[in-house]
Amino acid sequence: MLYDELAGLLFPHIDKTPEYYEEKYPARALPAGARVTRLGPSPTGFIHLGNLYMALANERLAHQSGGVFFLRIEDTDSRREVEGAAESLVASLDYYGIRFDEGASAEGESGAYGPYRQSRRAEIYQCFVKKLVAEGKAYPCFLTEEEIAAIRGEQEAKKLMPGIYGAWAKHRDLPPEEVCRRIEAGAPWVIRFRAGREVWLAGPDEAAEARFSIEDGIRGILTLPKNRMDVVILKTGGLPTYHFAHVADDHLMRTTHVIRGEEWISSLPVHVALFEAMGWTPPAYCHTTVLMKTDGGLKRKLSKRKDPELSLEYYRKEGYHPLAVREYLLTVSNSDFEEWRLANPGAPAWDFTFTTDKMGHSGILFDMDKLRDVSKETLLKIPASGLADFLTEWACHAGLPEAAHLQKDKAYLEKILDIGRNGEKPRKDLAFGAQILDFIRYFYDELFQIEDPWPENIPPGDIPRLLSGYLAAYSQADDRTAWFERIRVLAEENGYAAKPKDFKKNPERYKGHVGDVSTVIRIALTGRANSPDLWEIQQILGESRTKARLSARL
């Protein structure tokens, strides 16, 4: 039986030719140097920082070169599919400012290179697999799960490389009539790639020769063994495995750069062999490092199952600003970003030119401290109005009871968030939603409460005395200097040093110093021993609220 007869028997319904698709999806008309990248998630519904990291790299490369960034849903395994996963992915990435130019979306899809869901591309894959079969480069295999398990068992016993290859590929050269008989009897089959004979015939000694090199955009030259495996390219249901889908799709969608996790390096030989068999040129590959975390002192790949706290949703829940997360990811993914940022403090992050060769090669440990720091810097550049909107939106999204208070008066919130942020040395204490909310809660009567104890060195009887003295002298119209002068006077009248230095010189002459007096007022006003500038706080609280809080402690 001829190979093309077999192809016809296997795929009787395929009427299109490879040429048809080549014409349907022509080379893209793009400026020179433009890169076409893509994100190819499987819709499992779980999105973590690593996905964002990858998405960001792809997006930057495409958009900064005037290219195209598209979304392709890799849903060839229906068992793993989660309802609505694609939509939530698009929404999550959008939240972080990552937009696709074409491909799958919540509304369906857009673009001339679709469909962008692999489950809807079955005919396309089959057309090209049919061609491979007709050329003798692929063949139907009827091995059952049990038979494959038995083969593996035998290989393990003999300490041989496991897998279907060479003589272990029992159906690779099945007699034609047998193939025919099984197909007509309705036996389930898959299509396997026929790895080059010269490769699998090579014994262990020649194996060293069977290597090839390929340049990786991140890691430089990679030297890998040539593919020897008869990998499955088309599964029983007629859908392709990742390997074949990747090759067919990235060729037909005219992808120029494939940026993906390093876990794909080991299947690169298969992909290269497949491209070769199809007569296509492979894209430029860039294999990124995986994001790790420490676990019991060991580095470990971020895992979907074990690390729900590292899902993107976690950062949103904690209230990290999307720009902060983006900034953080940029600092860990491109080694010269931080330097650039120092030189261009005010520039938007997307002015930075991202390059694959500056991406790290080794596992990156997620660093919460660094995120927090980057976040503080980032938030400082956001005007109070934007910060107020962000905080309110976040509180609403998180379903926090405090949201109502924040919403009530935006101007008030803005003033609160702007405390100490202007001037030469602005405060940098705002890091993320949950922390900010805690930081400012005392501004709201409903949330205000005394949290810290009164200073130990102050006689309890002095507290009402100091507060009533302060209340009596209080004037909302005072400027900062006049205001503090009153506190100095109040301190002296009550036996406290007006200046800390005086107290340090002669501690026996005073009960304490002006700082202790301030602390008493601060606690009465904010409930805490630590806070930003009290005068500013009072200006924001307003006279009546300020006085009410003081009176409440008398």
Add this chain to the structure above:
RNA sequence: GGCCCUAUGGUCAAGCGGUUAAGACACUGCCCUUUCACGGCAGUAACCCGGGUUCGAGUCCCGGUAGGGUCACCA
């Protein structure tokens, strides 16, 4: 186990044959200061190990070791 990737302070990292081995975060101390934060100054802390090549190796080569990845009709 085979194959592959990786290896500089606690973390992220510069480095490309000759450097007092950058910088950022974290940490410590001091200064500023009514508290906190900010800021300033100072400081602790690193080239995985062993062989080569070389006048000279963090840098090149080989061999270990360690960590990671991968060996599916999952992606």
